[in-house]
Amino acid sequence: DTAVSQTPKYLVTQMGNDKSIKCEQNLGHDTMYWYKQDSKKFLKIMFSYNNKELIINETVPNRFSPKSPDKAHLNLHINSLELGDSAVYFCASSQDGRGYEQYFGPGTRLTVT
Amino acid sequence: AQSVTQLDSQVPVFEEAPVELRCNYSSSVSVYLFWYVQYPNQGLQLLLKYLSGSTLVKGINGFEAEFNKSQTSFHLRKPSVHISDTAEYFCAVSFPGAGNQFYFGTGTSLTVIP
Numbered sequence: 022d023t024a025v026s027q028t029p030k031y032l033v034t035q036m037g038n039d040k041s042i043k044c045e046q047n048l049g050h051d052t053m054y055w056y057k058q059d060s061k062k063f064l065k066i067m068f069s070y071n072n073k074e075l076i077i078n079e080t081v082p083n084r085f086s087p088k089s090p091d092k093a094h095l096n097l098h099i100n101s102l103e104l105g106d107s108a109v110y111f112c113a114s115s116q117d118g119r120g121y122e123q124y125f126g127p128g129t130r131l132t133v134t
Numbered sequence: 135a136q137s138v139t140q141l142d143s144q145v146p147v148f149e150e151a152p153v154e155l156r157c158n159y160s161s162s163v164s165v166y167l168f169w170y171v172q173y174p175n176q177g178l179q180l181l182l183k184y185l186s187g188s189t190l191v192k193g194i195n196g197f198e199a200e201f202n203k204s205q206t207s208f209h210l211r212k213p214s215v216h217i218s219d220t221a222e223y224f225c226a227v228s229f230p231g232a233g234n235q236f237y238f239g240t241g242t243s244l245t246v247i248p
Contacts, residue, residue, distance in 0.1 A: 025177075061240075062172075062222055062240070062241045062243075063238075063240055063241070064224065064238040064241075066235060066236065069235065077235055111177055111178070113178075119230065120166050120228035120229050120230050120236075121166070121185070121228075122168060122180050122183050123236060124180070125170075125177040125178040125179070126177050127176060127177045128175075128176070128177050
């Protein structure tokens with residue numbers, strides 16, 4: 022059983038389009054995250070949700086909107102895609118907000134042409 | 135301000151040789167420390183963690199790390215590397231009871247040479 026899963030694994034789209042990435046965790050965790058990994062492998066946190074409530078919202082364009090329908094799911098919707106959005110997006114989860122280890126999904130490679 | 139520094143961006147090492155990947159952090163408060171490994175085209179996998187207790191932490195795949203509070207370091211070591219250890223390694227820090235944000239280092243690319 023996959024602990025943290027993401028769909029799709031690859032996403033190729035054109036500038037200006039709107040796309041969504043889905044994330045699900047079956048670990049019973051309360052907190053979920055979205056990270057962006059650029060071409061130099063640098064990891065940047067984008068959002069964090071604790072039990073469906075937004076906790077961290079880093080400096081991210083408002084074209085990016087997370088949605089958490091329940092604590093096992095955290096989806097990422099991106100409007101008006103730009104070339105600079107091309108990256109690998111990782112979902113992660115942790116047991117609670119006390120700083121314990123995070124478990125990562127396999128990533129979604131987004132390519133904007 | 136908190137930060138994590140991985141001093142080496144690339145580390146080439148011959149198979150069966152020992153390796154040390156360096157990580158330093160800056161913080162005035164207590165920290166939790168982690169090492170993650172990322173194999174090509176995969177997500178991050180937890181190698182080991184330090185939350186409290188013994189400063190020598192053993193992880194998966196024969197890796198270990200030592201927490202040194204005075205030097206604010208958490209270096210990762212393996213006595214004998216395999217080809218399969220070729221990957222990107224990330225050091226990360228978080229803060230007990232202070233929220234759930236991780237601070238990641240910029241990564242070290244380990245290449246094991248046959």
